[in-house]
Every structure is written in C-alpha cells, then in structure tokens.
Amino acid sequence: MNLLKSFTDKVATKKGAWITVILWLVLMVGISAGPRLEEYKVTNFQSLPDEAQSIITQNKLDEYFPNDQGTPGIYVFHNPDEELAIENVIAIIDGIKAANIEGIEDIVDISVLPPQALSAFLSEDKTTMIVPMNLKAGLGSGDYAQINDDTTEVGTKIADELNTDFYITGPAGIAGDTVKLFQSADLKLLFATIAIILVLLIAIYRSPLLAIIPLFATVVVYQVVNQTVALLGAGGLEINNQTTSIMSILLFAAVIDYSLFVFSRYREELNHYEDKYEAMKVAMRATATPVLFAGGTVFAAMIILYFADFRDYQNFAPIFGAAMIVIMLASVTLIPALFALFGRKAFWPKVPKYGDTKEVKHGIWGPIAKFVVQKPGLVGGTVLLFLLVTVANIFNLDYEFNSVKNFPEDLPSRVAFEIVEEKFNKGDLAQTTVLVTGEDLTQEQLQEIATSFSDNEQIGSARASGLTEDGQYGKITVSLKENPYSIEAIEFLEEFRADHATYRLSNDQEVELSFTGTTSKLVDEQQVNKQDIIKIVILETLLILVLLLVLTKSVKMPIYMMATILISFVSALGLGIFLVDVLFGYDAISTRAPVYAFVFLVALGIDYNIILVSRFLEERKHLKVKDALEVAIRNTGGVISSAGIILAATFAALTTMPITDLFIFGFIVAIGIIIDTFLVRGMLLPSLILFFEKDKK
Helix, strand or coil, rough: CHHHHHHHHCCCCCCHHHHHHHHHHHHHHHHCCCCCHHCCCCCCCCCCCCCCHHHHHHHHHHHCCCCCCCCCCCEEEEECCCCCCCCHHHHHHHHHHHHHCCCCECCCCCCHHHHHHHHHHHHCCEEEEEEEEEEEECHHHHHHHHHHHHHHHHHHHHHHCCCCCEEEEEEHHHHHHHHHHHHHHHHHHHHHHHHHHHHHHHHHCHHHHHHHHHHHHHHHHHHHHHHHHHHHHHHCCCHHHHHHHHHHHHHHHHHHHHHHHHHHHHHHHCCCCCHHHHHHHHHHHHHHHHHHHHHHHHHHHHHHHHCCCHCCCHHHHHHHHHHHHHHHHHHHHHHHHHHHHHHHHHHHCCCCCCCCCCCCCCHHHHHHHHHHHHHHHHHHHHHHHHHHHHHHHHCCCCEEECCHHHCCCCCCCHHHHHHHHHHHHHHHHHHHEEEEEEECHHHHHHHHHHHHCCCCCEEEEEEEECCCCCEEEEEEEEECCCCCHHHHHHHHHHHHHHHHCEEECCCCCCCEEEEEHHHHHHHHHHHHHHHHHHHHHHHHHHHHHHHHHHHHCCCHHHHHHHHHHHHHHHHHHHHHHHHHHHHHHHCCCHHHHHHHHHHHHHHHHHHHHHHHHHHHHHHHHHCCCHHHHHHEEEEEEEHHHHHHHHHHHHHHHHHHHHCCHHHHHHHHHHHHHHHHHHHCCCCCHHHHHHHHHHCCC
C-alpha cells in the first residue's frame, strides 16, 4: 500500500498531473492508429463449447458432406391478397442471379422442378413461396449485411413491379440484419449513455465541470479500451456483438462511479487543505485503495467467467478484463490528475473553501443514518421482508429460446420468419439433422431409420438426405411438428436423442446416431447454461468472500455482506421479470439474462459494500460501532446513492437497444442497482453490522 501511496502522491503534484494527462492523450491517439474493433466483431458467434454433441455432429457433417458448409438462407415471396404467381418468383430469382452478387453460392432453381416437387416450396393457400439459397463459406460479418442489401435492392425492385413482397430470412438473412442492427444500435447506445450521464451529473451536483471532467475521462478510456480489444481481435480473439455493447455500458458506469468516489473525497479535503494538489494527495491516500480494491473485485469477477463452458460467457472474460485494467489505471491516474488540475474550479458554483469548518450538509442521508442506527431492527426487518416478497416471484421465471423474437417486429428477416412460421410446417423453419455412423450403410437403411422416425407423433417428416461413397456416414433431415424454438420441441428432442443414441437396423446391425441443428443446439445450450449458472454462482461467491475477508480482516462480516449481495440479486431478478412482463409484455427471458445480471449486480454491488465498509472501518478506529456506522452512512450515502442512480440510468440506456436480450438485461440490472444502493447498502447492511459487530471492551 505504501507503493500505491507513493504513486498517487506523484500523480497529485502539478507536474505529475500534467504528465499523466499528456501520457493518456498520447496513448489514446497512438493506439487509435491500430486496427478497428468493428473489423473483428462476429455475428455468427458459436455459443456452445466444441465438446457439445450438436457442435461435434455439425463439424462431422461439414467434413463428410462438404457441400453443406456455406451459410443457408431462405428467400420468401409473399402476396397477402391473392395466389402467388410462380412466374413472378422465377423473374425475381432470375434478376438476382443476373446481378452476379458476390458471395451467393447457389439458389434452388425452381424453374426446372416438376409440379410435385414445386409444391413443397409453396404454402397451402398458395400465397407464399420459400426458396432455399446458400452463401459461400468463410464470409465475414459485414459480408452478410452487404449481400443482403444488394440482394434486397435487386429483388425488391422487381418484386414491387410484380405486386409481390420479397424478404430474406434463415441464418443468412438474420445474420445480415443483426450486423446492421448492432451497428446503428451501438451508436444510439453511446449517445444515449453520454446524454443520460451528462444530465444526471449536472442535475445531482449542479456543476457543469463535475459532469464534463468525468465524461472527458470516460471518452479517453473508451477509446483506449476499444482499441485494446481490437488488438485482442487482431490476435485471434472472436468478439461477440452483444459483449461489446455491454462492455461500453460497464466502462461508462465504472469510470463515472470511481470518479464520484474520488471527487467526493477531494471536495472534503479542499476544506482542510489550501493547496489543491495537497488536498488531492490526501484524498487519494484515502480512496485509491478502496477504488482499486473495488475495481479489482469487478476484474476478478469477470475473469471467473473463463471457467464457464458457454462461450458467450467466456467471451466476457478477456474483453471485460482488459476494460477493467484500463479503468482501474485511469481511476488512480487520469481522474485524480484532471480534478487536481482544475482544483476548486471543478466544483463551481459551489466552490469548497479552505478553512470552512461548518458541518457539510448531508441532505436526506443525515436523518437516514441517524434513523438506521437508532432503529436497526425495524429498518432491517422491513427491507428484508420486501426482498423476500420480490424473491418469491423467481418461481415464475420462464425462458425464451426463439432468437428471432430478440429482434424488432419490423426487421425484414423477422417479418419473413413469421410469415414462414404461419404459412408452412413450423418444423421446417429450422430442421434437425441426424448423422448416422455405421459400416456399409445403404440408402434403404437410411430410409428405414427415417420411416421409423416419421412414425413418432412429434415428428412431421424425416427423409434420408445424404450418404458418403464409402457407406460409413449418412444423414437424415428431420422436421418437428412443434416450433423448433419452443420449450416443447426442446424437451422432446432432449429425450428423443437420449433414447436414440444408437439404432438397431432390421438386419441386426447397430448404428450410432448424433443430432445437430437449431433445436439440438438449444438442448445443449439449456444443459450447458444450467451447469454454468451453478458454477459461476459458486466461484463468484467464494472469490468475493475471500476478497472481503482480506478487506475486513473479519470472518463473519464477509458472510453477511455476501448474503446481502445474493438476496439483492435474486430480489432484482424476481422484481425485474415481474415488471418486464407487466410493463413491456415480455413473459419470458433469455437464458443468458440471469447470468449477465448476476455477474454485474454482484461485481458492482460489492463496490458499494467496499466503499461503505472501508469508511466504517476507518471511523471505527476512533469511534464506537454505532457512531462509526452513522458517520459512514452519512458520508458515503450521498456519493453511493448518486453513483447508484447514475449507474442504474447507465444500464437503463440498454433499453434503447432494439435487442430484447439487452433490453431485459439492462432493465433488470437497473432495478437491482436501485435496490442495492438504497435498500441493501443504505439500510439492510448497516442493520446487520449493528447486530453482528460489537465494541471492543
């Protein structure tokens, strides 16, 4: 800690502050010359681990049936008013082919199909036709969007003349729309976040510079972090779109949070020291350790995600870890340097005066602190009752597996998807492929298995769709009767594939079966996610308990501190799923949302624990427990509540995203931060401290 004090002392000098700011600006400009983050974002991110059955099977299919390696898509032709003219569909497809759009590998030629085969692509009411197509293998994320744009421009122009609606859906269509969606949404999110923070900082502190200085620091850190992550991408790291969107929110939230902790203590010290640099030196001696400890806890919480099997969670670890390292460095260098250079001017018009010994007004937190320490049983009991009531709603948690419902209702690929869902067999939306492994397999044997599958009342159709020349591998394409994204389909296939790991043919030969496709991947996702939730909760809890043990040098305090964090999270999840249903009509959430919410609420919640408890332990050295706690609540309540409001509003900015997963995640985390800031950190935890901690005799 002496080394840290020596370091922050140098930063807090006039020379040190100028050097620090200049070095950060040089770093920002220099690193900006490197690769751009957008170049390394991937849309078709593989969420499941390589060991999942569906991934192993898919890789084998790609190897044994190499013609299937491209990205499939579906052209949808629709006339809502009358029967669709087949010649119109042929004319649109011919126009697309004539355009020679780079990246399209093949389109099914319906003009040469006999009537019986053609009917398979036409809906029963003859208003809609689907035509499968394939994009080339190895395309980048941006390619999907460009191909979709070019194809839509050509196809729609011809379709409009023929009174026909034309859409692109399936994996290729959805991937292209996703790229464009995130590109526009990320920019919207950035501006919304900056606007929210700027307005709230000015409204809370009524000082323009107290808003501008932290935001300036955040912009510098944002650029450095973005370019650092781009370098990781250049080094081979796959970067998920959702991960970077959430990272930008974490970055803004954390930098603003730590800025508040620094300048709130700096304002106190400016009353005691005339020299602005000396005041910052003293302020940083008090805040650098808890701020670094808080940031280190968030960093460690993110690194725990390396141990997850689900690759979406794994992807958080290096990206968020890199972000937190930069944020922590900025918190003890750039932020104090900027405030030290501005000095008292940063707080204009309420400039702190040297020698002003009158007691600082603490607004609502003075009376709250007094009430909490006088009536801990009443306060703690009331808060605990509220938390338990909201926790009870966790039993109403339902999951949504249909990724298409994650997107806006007017997104072309979703519109097309829902047309196909309505007009065709739902199972055809995303078929299941079965890989058959045996010796000297024949087409007849594959058909035997397919016929057996078709007899199952949950399966709409099953057909033999491929056989290798050596007869060692075959494949069967299966369409379920249920929507392939539904809980019913997932539960059926989970049981079906467990019962059909092998199949005994009529000649008594036993063959191995393995499954892939959308529904099979959802089965694996559900299983992996359940294991990861347990693993992450246990590891995060143990990690934070150890860190709190180091901070408090107590055995019992970390236990009840951790208990408040956990109950706060479950309460936020219970209340959150109730409110998103009542207010926005989402009756189910993504399987990822609880894990994302847990990691952030626990990691950020511990920050406020550390700030409160650090001040309590500091005051306890010369005051009784009750008095020390009142001082700690009174002096940290304002900054914690301000930070909490800004942090909650920052995460609420995710509700501007047109992605349901991010909307719900942002909303739940915002609710959780408000609960944690005002009820748990301000009332429940102090009540527990008074109950468990006693004065030394």
